[in-house]
Amino acid sequence: MTATDTRAPARPRRSLLDRNTAMRLAATEYGRYLDLLRSLDEADWARPTDCPPWDVRAMTGHCLGMAEFAASLPTFVHQNAAATRRGGVPVDALTDLQVHQRRDLTPEQLIARYAAVAPRAVRGRRRRSLLVGRVAMPGTQTVGGVPERWTFGYLFETILTRDTWMHRVDTARATGRDLVLTPEHDGVIVADVVAEWAGRHGRPYALTLTGPAGGRWTAGEGPEMQLDAVEFCRILSGRTAAPAGLLATQVPF
Template sequence: MAAGTTLRPSSRTPVLDRERALTLAATEYARFGALLRSLGPADWARPTDCPDWDVRAMAGHVLGMAEMAATLRASLAQNAAAARAGGGIDALTALQVRRNADLTTAELIDRFAAVAPRAVRGRRRLGGVLRRLTVPEDQMVGGRPERWTFGYLLDVILTRDTWMHRVDISRATGREPELTAEHDGVLVGDVVAEWASRHGRPYRLRLTGPAGGDWSAGPEPDEELELDAVEFCRVLSGRGTGGGLLAEQVPF
């Protein structure tokens, strides 16, 4: 963490209750680990919706993110190494993929299973003062720079990132992702709330599937939308195409 880092008024903060956010994190790590254990030998080389990553590289990135969340020491080391490589999220994720590239798939699965509970504990340990501090670097969302608090990064983004990559790997390997209202529905609902706050316009939205629901704002909506809940999140993440209100990007 850079010396002198302070909270900026525009820094994005989490909306979800922290205990619920940590429960979501633990469940998401468990589901991601179960997906990895289900993969066959041919699955690891399959291309994903992230053009530069096959399944194996994507899993290495998710493992690296969990390792970064587990301890402050790992977080500082990864970010320092990424800074030496040019800085930014692309440098960080490339570092994670590269560092885990020599693991066998069995080693990767075992390492993820071991680090997942430690990552949840690491995210829990971050105190209120640190959670309110602003991440030093600008984050680009929809082509616009913005600032996040560490609380938003840890409570929201790290879980959304794992969730979306679970969807990516499921799609790449022809599996139906495990989806429930109690877990995925809460994650999707948080995405909807943030999406609505970002565009600020009246709307009606119906999302279908186990993670779906109905949302609206304003008596006369600018748009009425109906689509699958997972596809809605994929579009907002930049993985699909959408115009109008669906062009409003939300970070994952």
């Protein structure tokens, strides 16, 4: 006789943010990333980033592609279909496609198209979140080596903002530009990351994050941890090698 696993499958992950907050964060993040792009000089576009093999220009192509993916349903469908034809890991195929399709754009064209699409991306994300936010996306995503399912709401309300935010961090680091951080915006993004991280590991902790986006969070009698808020997120994203313990729990960006 073969034993049968009767455990119910994990529910698809949903956003922890309310929709209005999520869309406010999206609009502000698109604007801050655009401001950073406008500050770059000619040499900055070829600088390497923390996402090899992307330089700043390739990373911008991905961010533009993802904003256009969010803004237009036909583009959303086209990119998904083309990425599927490429094969391999779906998210890697999608991001590679976005970079490839925008590889011939000049920095000026990248900036102009991003400025034009950003407001439409917010509207498109809100619209699709309302229509299919609770629907499970097809397939699975792998986080920390473990496959999991997401809702479309988690993608449109949370992940697409985190993705832009982390690439703004990457771009600032690559070019030596100051990273604009405020409690009202970045602090909310970081707090959401902390809440998801805590839910993923489910163990006691005491966390102090420093800087404008920081704060303090505790649950039970756990180990004390203190580090910079942005560095905390970089560790959870896999950009920095995680020390042993709770910081090895990955969170998607």
